[in-house]
Amino acid sequence: MVAVSLSRALLLAGAFARLGLAQTEPPTILAEDGAVLPADETTVAPAAEPEVVEGAGEEVLLLTDAVMANLTSLALSGIDLFAFDEDATGVTQRSANGFQVGDCKVFPGDRAWPSRLGWTVFNLLTGGALIETVPIGAVCYPNSGVYDAAKCQHVLANWAQSSLHASDPTSVMSPLYQGETCMPQNGNTGTCEMGSFPSYSVKISNVYQVQLAVNFARNQNLRLVVHNTGHDFLGKSTGAGALSIWTHNLKDIKHIKSFRSPSYDGPALKLGAGVQVGELYAAANSLGVTAVGGECAGVGVAGGYLAGGGHSPMSSKYGLGSDQVLSIDVVLPNGRFVTATETKNTDLFWALRGGGGGTFGVVTSITVKVYPKQKLAGFSMTVNAGPESENTIAVFWQAMYAYWRRFPGYAGLGVYGYSTVFPLFTAAGGYSWTFHPFMFPDMTLAQFKAQVKPLFDEWTALGLNFTPNFFEKDNLYDVWTQHFPVESVANSNIRTASRLFPASAWQNNATRDAMFDEVRAIVEEGSALIQYNMNPRQTQGTPNSAANSHWRDAVWFAIMGAGWAPGIPETELAATNNKITHNWMERLRAFGPGGYGNEGDVMEPNFGEAFFGNNYQRLLSIKREVDPNDLFWAPTAVGAERWTIQGQPDWLLTQVGKLCKISN
Numbered sequence: 001m002v003a004v005s006l007s008r009a010l011l012l013a014g015a016f017a018r019l020g021l022a023q024t025e026p027p028t029i030l031a032e033d034g035a036v037l038p039a040d041e042t043t044v045a046p047a048a049e050p051e052v053v054e055g056a057g058e059e060v061l062l063l064t065d066a067v068m069a070n071l072t073s074l075a076l077s078g079i080d081l082f083a084f085d086e087d088a089t090g091v092t093q094r095s096a097n098g099f100q101v102g103d104c105k106v107f108p109g110d111r112a113w114p115s116r117l118g119w120t121v122f123n124l125l126t127g128g129a130l131i132e133t134v135p136i137g138a139v140c141y142p143n144s145g146v147y148d149a150a151k152c153q154h155v156l157a158n159w160a161q162s163s164l165h166a167s168d169p170t171s172v173m174s175p176l177y178q179g180e181t182c183m184p185q186n187g188n189t190g191t192c193e194m195g196s197f198p199s200y201s202v203k204i205s206n207v208y209q210v211q212l213a214v215n216f217a218r219n220q221n222l223r224l225v226v227h228n229t230g231h232d233f234l235g236k237s238t239g240a241g242a243l244s245i246w247t248h249n250l251k252d253i254k255h256i257k258s259f260r261s262p263s264y265d266g267p268a269l270k271l272g273a274g275v276q277v278g279e280l281y282a283a284a285n286s287l288g289v290t291a292v293g294g295e296c297a298g299v300g301v302a303g304g305y306l307a308g309g310g311h312s313p314m315s316s317k318y319g320l321g322s323d324q325v326l327s328i329d330v331v332l333p334n335g336r337f338v339t340a341t342e343t344k345n346t347d348l349f350w351a352l353r354g355g356g357g358g359t360f361g362v363v364t365s366i367t368v369k370v371y372p373k374q375k376l377a378g379f380s381m382t383v384n385a386g387p388e389s390e391n392t393i394a395v396f397w398q399a400m401y402a403y404w405r406r407f408p409g410y411a412g413l414g415v416y417g418y419s420t421v422f423p424l425f426t427a428a429g430g431y432s433w434t435f436h437p438f439m440f441p442d443m444t445l446a447q448f449k450a451q452v453k454p455l456f457d458e459w460t461a462l463g464l465n466f467t468p469n470f471f472e473k474d475n476l477y478d479v480w481t482q483h484f485p486v487e488s489v490a491n492s493n494i495r496t497a498s499r500l501f502p503a504s505a506w507q508n509n510a511t512r513d514a515m516f517d518e519v520r521a522i523v524e525e526g527s528a529l530i531q532y533n534m535n536p537r538q539t540q541g542t543p544n545s546a547a548n549s550h551w552r553d554a555v556w557f558a559i560m561g562a563g564w565a566p567g568i569p570e571t572e573l574a575a576t577n578n579k580i581t582h583n584w585m586e587r588l589r590a591f592g593p594g595g596y597g598n599e600g601d602v603m604e605p606n607f608g609e610a611f612f613g614n615n616y617q618r619l620l621s622i623k624r625e626v627d628p629n630d631l632f633w634a635p636t637a638v639g640a641e642r643w644t645i646q647g648q649p650d651w652l653l654t655q656v657g658k659l660c661k662i663s664n
């Protein structure tokens, strides 16, 4: 594996500063009177002009042809590095500063890597938004140059909380794909290495900065990454040697009382790309409406969540998160800012709703439907099973089958049934089954109890000991704040995969029971089970989208996977990882060919078919059209099969290493 250490990266940067003089002399710009001035914050303004976005009546700061013409006429050093695609023919797209590059994205240390001057001008044009990466764990390494015991303690104490990572420009919550090259540790004497961390990121506060980053990366053939919160489970928001566009700080939420499109006329919210689920729900609550978002507070709504489909507590009633989208503002690979709606840029509008993040451009804001406030009823609870628990393992499984058998029926009632099965970490062992929660919309508690009575009667007859914590609320926000879990993140020794099981698997009792037996066997072999009973069908009047067709008839979404002890031998590590992809998931593919790309396996064979279903071919052709040179790339994203990361083992694709083409 390639691993550039921090100090080595800094050394390299220094070495390159001394290479060709033309590239490294301080940048200059002409004054009005033609005098040559040093280009700095006092002489170069952010490369932006205000423009009103069509339709929304909202002002954004854009990089325009006029801005580029001005800076070109002032002969700002390096301005051609930021040219729009159609103007960039003067810059050799594949080797921006004269050096030939191979079929890989330019990597730090390559001779074609941008000069100091390029980065300096980039920083000036973005108004000082460029950040040189310091891995979040570096403060824990005495030899990193940024060691700080108190900061290290803070990182260690908050490591499992998503907010720690989301507020850092480059941290990710699945360190496995990062290469675990700078994990925070007490008294660490090792070396903090860059692993898959990007070299630089741009802290986005307005659209023009995204355009500059896109043009700069495209013109210089850099690897480009889009990073919002870092929740991604497959390593899609990180990449070695990349320039990363950090959207987390785009926090605007705007209420639109009446949004009209051919298929919709009603209230909506316009969300900046950095808005998180908790912020969306709080805003919806204060407006007295219901929004469709995920279950975890920290996930970025308009980032990877909506791009990848997005399942929600309201999905059985309103469909996927991506079904709520009315309008999308996006910076395309050619650097231009456009809006996609049902009537404008319609291919993009189709693809951006479910076709996956980091693939077609950088979304800067999204307008979504909201619904009236509504009542919900259900319960949360934990049931333990095992030799020292209130239930035997045999009863636990019978109770689970009784529950599973009812999934299609519950889906028809608008269910959100979210529960987890984890091993009991006691000497005696067993399982812990927790509902987070199980609920129906539009029901009083009395109606809810009537619906689940047959299940509860069966559980009681089986002898299951269970104590539901019932609730009845008049709005989603109260349920979500009181009956949903706070999830911990950033456990490194863990790998997950997922399956979507369609209702048709229940039509034949033998097939259905064989599916149950297989899931049970895999749990018995050591897998966790994070399961959702829901059916995010496309509701009437929702325009077609690229969302995974396997979601539409699913009534059971199951995430499975396993962890391992740190430091186990490589052969054991490979075996554990291979088992998840090629044994556990393979045994389930017969029942559920689809998986959910946002919570899927990075090694999923035929990921195009599994994660996008019958939309994949059209997605590939739109990708070719919008991004012919694959400026955007992420593992398992549309078109990902054309590139790979160098130096990877065959059982895992991390983002540590050069990104190189494998075919045309």
Ligand SMILES: Cc1cc2nc3c(=O)[nH]c(=O)nc-3n(C[C@H](O)[C@H](O)[C@H](O)COP(=O)(O)OP(=O)(O)OC[C@H]3O[C@@H](n4cnc5c(N)ncnc54)[C@H](O)[C@@H]3O)c2cc1C
Binding pocket: 173, 225, 226, 227, 228, 229, 230, 231, 232, 233, 236, 237, 247, 273, 293, 294, 295, 296, 298, 299, 300, 301, 302, 303, 304, 305, 307, 308, 309, 310, 311, 312, 356, 357, 358, 359, 361, 362, 363, 364, 487, 488, 489, 598, 599, 634
């Ligand atoms: C604890 C936890 C709970 C979760 N709960 C749910 C849930 O209830 N429902 C659900 O559907 N999913 C859930 N997920 C999965 C979640 O949808 C994905 O991890 C999602 O990709 C996160 O998006 P992000 O923008 O927050 O993360 P990031 O990791 O920052 O980005 C994810 C992907 O989106 C791309 N991206 C981000 N922003 C943009 C942008 N502005 N433009 C273009 N591309 C962009 C990135 O390049 C990357 O490919 C959960 C994940 C975790 C870790």
Ligand SMILES: *[C@@H]1O[C@H](CO)[C@@H](O)[C@H](O)[C@H]1NC(C)=O
Binding pocket: 043, 044, 045, 046, 067, 070, 071, 074
């Ligand atoms: C041209 O660019 C300079 C340098 O950034 C800036 O100070 C000036 O305001 C710009 N003029 C126009 C008309 O945009």
Ligand SMILES: *[C@@H]1O[C@H](CO)[C@@H](O)[C@H](O)[C@H]1NC(C)=O
Binding pocket: 405, 509
């Ligand atoms: C299939 O199983 C259900 C229980 O879920 C049962 O009611 C039904 O009779 C079974 N059908 C057949 C043909 O055995």
